[in-house]
Structure formats: structure tokens, C-alpha cells
Amino acid sequence: MLEILDRITKGNGQTDDIDKLHRLGMSIQKTALCGLGQTAPNPVLSAIKNFREEFEIxxxxxxxxxxxxKDLISYSIDEERCTGCTLCARRCPVLAISGLNKKPHFIHQQLCIKCGDCYTACKFNAIIRK
Structure with missing residues (x-):
């Protein structure tokens, strides 16, 4: 189940993964020999029941x-909002943001670790998270 969930959160999910997770969870509930094992799949089954649409997305x-x-989000900078204050670049732990002082900055996607530090640092809402 963990491998399937991991695959889904990394953007590599397959169309039958949700049904597979459900079948595995139900099977574990029915065949586990102890109470802990019988309830182990409950969080996943509950998530599928209540948030199936999110799994599908x-x-x-x-x-x-x-x-x-993290594997399904990206950060970018809105050039119209960016004042070039350099606060985001100074906060970035991997130096993935470049730009001149008082000029719009740029996030190098191949370097970005998607930690969100730039997003929280920006006082001008110039960092776009999607």
C-alpha cells in the first residue's frame, strides 16, 4: 500500500491504483490475525472514502x-510583483533564486528543493506556488 501511495504522491499514479488500494485495505482488514493489523488500513480506506476526488486529481x-x-508542486516568481528586494534569494537554502537587486528574480527549477522558504519570505506575494 505504501508503494502505491508513494507513487501517487510523486505523480506516477495509475488509473487503477485507487481501486487497488481499496482492495488491499479490505483484504488486510479481513485476513489480519490481530486487532492492530485489522485496523492498520483504516486511515487509507477513510482517505479514499472521503477524498477520492483528490486521489483522482x-x-x-x-x-x-x-x-x-513536493513532487507535484512548483514555485515561480511573478515578475510584475517582484520588487527585487532579494529576500527570497537570501532565504533559499540551495541558492536556486537569482536576480539583480531591484530587478525581478527567477527560480531555477532544476535546483529548487520546494521547501517553501521563498514563499514565506516574500512580502510582496510575488512567489507563486502551484
Missing amino acids: HINEKRCPTLKC
Whole structure:
């Protein structure tokens, strides 16, 4: 189950993964020999029941509606809002943001670790998270 969930959160989910997770969870509930094992799949089964649409978005659209799955989000800078204050660049732990002082900055996607530090640092709402 963990491998399937991991695959989904990384944007590599397959259309039958949700049903597979459900079948595995039900099978574990019915065949586990102890109470702990019988209840182990409950969080996943509950998530499927209550948030199936989010699972489908992860799989079909390769995006995370809650912006929590790092592999499915990206950060960019709105050039119109960016004042070039350099605060985002100074906060970036991997130096993935470049730009001249008082000029719009740029996030190098291949370097970005998607930590969100730039997003929280920007006082001008110039960092776009999607």
C-alpha cells in the first residue's frame, strides 16, 4: 500500500491504483490475525472514502490540490510583483533564486528543493506556488 501511495504522491499514479488500494485495505482488514493489523488500513480506506476526488486529481492531472506533495508542486516568481528586494534569494537554502537587486528574480527549477522558504519570505506575494 505504501508503494502505491508513494507513487501517487510523486505523480506516477495509475488509473487503477485507487481501486487497488481499496482492495488491499479490505483484504488486510479481513485476513489480519490481530486487532492492530485489522485496523492498520483504516486511515487509507477513510482517505479514499472521503477524498477520492483528490486521489483522482493526483493521478489524472499530476497535481496536488492541497499543495503538500513536493513532487507535484512548483514555485515561480511573478515578475510584475517582484520588487527585487532579494529576500527570497537570501532565504533559499540551495541558492536556486537569482536576480539583480531591484530587478525581478527567477527560480531555477532544476535546483529548487520546494521547501517553501521563498514563499514565506516574500512580502510582496510575488512567489507563486502551484
